[in-house]
Amino acid sequence: MADDRVFLHCDVDKMYFSVEALESPQLASDTRAVIVSVDPREYPRAVVTTANGVARDIGINSGMSSALAARTAREHGVEVLFVRPRHELYGKYSRRLMDLLRTETDLLEQRSIDEAALDWRHHGFLLEPVLQLRARILEEIGLSVSFGVASTLLVAKIASELAKGREDHACVVEPGQAAAFLAPLSVRALIGVGPKSEARLRAFEVLTIGDLAARPLAWLVEQFGSAYGRYLFAASRGEDDSTLVGERVYKSISAEHTFARDTSDRGEIWRRLQSQAVDVAGRLRAENLLAGEVAIKLRYGVTWVTITRQLRLAAATDDAETLAAGAAALVRKAWTRQPIRLIGLRASKLEPSRQSDAVQLSFPR
DNA sequence: TCTGGGGTCCTAGGACCC
DNA sequence: TCTGGGGTCCTAGGACCC
Numbered sequence: 001m002a003d004d005r006v007f008l009h010c011d012v013d014k015m016y017f018s019v020e021a022l023e024s025p026q027l028a029s030d031t032r033a034v035i036v037s038v039d040p041r042e043y044p045r046a047v048v049t050t051a052n053g054v055a056r057d058i059g060i061n062s063g064m065s066s067a068l069a070a071r072t073a074r075e076h077g078v079e080v081l082f083v084r085p086r087h088e089l090y091g092k093y094s095r096r097l098m099d100l101l102r103t104e105t106d107l108l109e110q111r112s113i114d115e116a117a118l119d120w121r122h123h124g125f126l127l128e129p130v131l132q133l134r135a136r137i138l139e140e141i142g143l144s145v146s147f148g149v150a151s152t153l154l155v156a157k158i159a160s161e162l163a164k165g166r167e168d169h170a171c172v173v174e175p176g177q178a179a180a181f182l183a184p185l186s187v188r189a190l191i192g193v194g195p196k197s198e199a200r201l202r203a204f205e206v207l208t209i210g211d212l213a214a215r216p217l218a219w220l221v222e223q224f225g226s227a228y229g230r231y232l233f234a235a236s237r238g239e240d241d242s243t244l245v246g247e248r249v250y251k252s253i254s255a256e257h258t259f260a261r262d263t264s265d266r267g268e269i270w271r272r273l274q275s276q277a278v279d280v281a282g283r284l285r286a287e288n289l290l291a292g293e294v295a296i297k298l299r300y301g302v303t304w305v306t307i308t309r310q311l312r313l314a315a316a317t318d319d320a321e322t323l324a325a326g327a328a329a330l331v332r333k334a335w336t337r338q339p340i341r342l343i344g345l346r347a348s349k350l351e352p353s354r355q356s357d358a359v360q361l362s363f364p365r
Numbered sequence: 366t367c368t369g370g371g372g373t374c375c376t377a378g379g380a381c382c383c
Numbered sequence: 384t385c386t387g388g389g390g391t392c393c394t395a396g397g398a399c400c401c
Contacts, residue, residue, distance in 0.1 A: 005385095015401095037369095038369095040366075044366060045367095045368085045369070046368095046369075047367095047368075047369050047370095049369085062401090063368080063369085064367085064368085065366075065367050065368060065369090066366095067366040067367075068366075068367060068368090069367075070366085075379095090391080111401085112372095112400080112401045113401075114401080115401075126377095191399090191400075192398085192399065192400085193399085194398060194399050194400080195398090196397085196398060196399085197397095197398075199400085225375075226375090226376090227374085227375060227376085228375075228376095228398090249371070250372090251372085251374095252369070252372070252373085253372090254370085254371065254372075254373090255370085255371085256369085256370060256371080257369090257370085258368095258369060258370085303366080306397090307396085307398080308394090308395060308396070309394090309395080310393095310394070310395085312393095342369090345372090346372095
């Protein structure tokens with residue numbers, strides 16, 4: 001692998017909360033636990049998207065149920081403010097940030113609403129250009145961003161995560177230093193190691209990335225399967241040959257919904273499927289895509305059992321009625337009549353629609 | 366009043382073919 | 384009466400990420 005590669009990974013700090021604080025500056029110094037989430041009194045199954053420092057200090061984190069967050073704050077004698085998420089607004093800030101970043105590089109990969117990776121070879125491993133870029137973003141957009149620089153995308157991302165805790169919000173990992181940089185970190189810091197894998201590794205007394213790097217490849221493959229075992233072996237050494245990809249290509253487009261209360265009401269379930277089909281079909285058309293397959297997802301309330309069923313369509317489509325009819329047939333066949341907590345509709349086996357072929361058809365014969 | 370919504374990737378098992 | 388082995392495709396479930 002060419003060792004002249006340099007990547008900059010960029011991650012916005014507390015994106016949703018930060019945007020809300022830019023729109024309503026008094027939020028920045030609010031002494032309450034400010035939580036970006038639907039109010040759980042309105043929708044009891046809401047979860048926390050982002051929280052301010054006051055909330056984080058008492059253990060409120062992203063992904064936590066908002067009802068539990070409210071209870072936690074009460075127990076700490078801290079007042080809570082719920083701010084309803086405004087996703088379109090965050091999208092706007094995201095586009096502004098990506099546009100700014102694109103002026104700094106020839107190749108950028110947007111990895112989520114608040115993350116991007118950049119080709120950074122022109123600056124190498126110097127700290128100064130990173131700090132300048134951070135200052136520029138702060139000045140022009142107002143967002144605080146954390147940066148990681150490394151010769152692999154994997155290590156650059158982990159470095160940007162670590163940078164969040166640093167005063168200058170930047171972390172540069174020199175070439176050849178990746179393994180030493182990773183070794184003391186918890187295995188959980190490795191991208192791809194979640195709660196389940198962390199627990200399995202802990203059972204083998206593998207706690208740090210260094211512990212992981214000491215395990216033989218054969219053992220990892222035996223315990224964790226071929227692909228994941230190999231990944232853990234390479235990643236624990238900071239090895240990663242993935243490269244930047246410019247534009248994303250969708251493999252599936254989906255919509256799902258968790259009911260405020262578990263339901264067995266066929267009318268309610270059908271109406272939800274209908275609106276999800278309209279939503280998904282609209283996004284297919286917006287992307288000039290047709291779906292060759294439709295799938296449903298059901299999660300039962302009491303058991304948390306989740307099932308999925310899929311159906312190959314006779315012809316690829318972006319038509320809401322066709323998607324809804326296919327999904328309804330799958331639900332009729334699969335549903336045990338237990339109360340449903342979540343229902344989802346997914347379109348997959350995507351292919352370009354005729355509209356995007358139109359260019360070819362317009363050529364003279 | 367535990368556990369959202371939008372995605373990706375991998376695996377195991379069965380069907381089917383030669 | 385016994386029953387290989389490889390390849391590929393499909394389905395369903397699960398881990399993980401932001």
